[in-house]
Amino acid sequence: MTSTHQDSFTDDYWLDPHSTLARARENEPVRVAHFESGPTWLVTRYADVRAGLVDERLAKDWRSTLPEAERADAPPGLPAPMSHMLTSLDPPEHTRLRALVTQAFTARRIAALRPRVEQLAEELLDGLPEDEPVDLVGRYAIILPMIVICELLGVPELERDEFARLSTVLIDECPEPELAEASAQMATYLDGLVAAKRADPDDALLSALITASDEGDRLTDLEITAMAMLLLMAGHETTAVFLTNSVRxxxxxxxxxxxxxxxxxxxxxxxxxxxxxxxxxxxxxxxATEDLEIGGVPIARGESVMLSTAAADRDPRAFPDADVFDPDRNTSKHVAFGHGIHRCLGAALVRLEAEVGLAALFRRFPDLRATADPATLTFRRSVHVHSPRVFPVLLGPRAD
Structure with a gap:
């Protein structure tokens, strides 16, 4: 695995990933990048990314790269229960698990959340001061989706701040011991919560996951814990980041x-x-489960590949004037939620929370403005999300 250009994940990337990815896309669209877990191939052009998202030769479980006789005894790439998340599995395990989860995580269940999300957004905004700087990240963008996903799952209110802290550790580029500890802490709590819901079910999603069945097949407690962890991590992190960056x-x-x-x-x-x-x-x-090529670049069996959906969705080959924000353009082929069998299960929830959260904020505070020089913002060091840690704003007079 060799590359002729400078690494992608540098300080420049953390500050402005779209510019860094654009240079990679135009100069070396399939290149080696280095981060906490080691080197990987970074793929940045839309056609290559979209094709890679459905390429069966690119597996989620690294053990698929081993000879079949060695797979059973090889450890998973992630500790349990993270190794049992949908994002870590390939067919047929992924197919079975997604079919069961989809029974509980329905479009109707998500659509029914709109009135509650609207209520939560209004209540959060009611509690914010108009005439002094407010951290939009900590006071709104994180809290709204965290409450929603915790209520959806049935997580008690007192535990939510701790879940937010642990999920941030699991998403950001943190040392391996810290990641392992955060994963273990979250898993321990969720194991207990699953047991409690099994003994005394309610109408929340966790209980629905417990009762989901396909011809007698059911999710194991480990699989339910893994799904709950994934939803808690991705279910509020991506929305919080998206809300913050949309306001910016x-x-x-x-x-x-x-x-x-x-x-x-x-x-x-x-x-x-x-x-x-x-x-x-x-x-x-x-x-890569076999030797293959991406964008004309040879990828050896066993090497890792990261598909940059952010770079793909700014590729002018797919979207004319891609760096221009144009709400009238046809966005039907964007890959913000992935593509194929691993397409984000929570896409509808992110859309709902974004529509409600942004509408409420700008309707209530039409004079909203940032108070910090953009050059002073500090950004999270994560290959998964890009967001300032703090985003101070002045809300101004309420419109109602």
């Missing part, structure tokens, strides 16, 4: 902000924001 974008150029408060125009606005900002910058690692 609208404050930088308020040309189209009025569309966010128009129920008819808001869905197209959110869809273009998804393409333009990418809640998840890169898909989780895949592993």
């Amino acid at each position: 974008a609208m404050l930088d150029d308020p040309t189209h902000v009025h569309r966010l408060t128009d129920p008819k125009a808001a869905p197209a606005m959110v869809e273009e924001l998804l393409r333009w900002l990418s809640p998840a910058m890169n898909a989780s690692l895949r592993f």
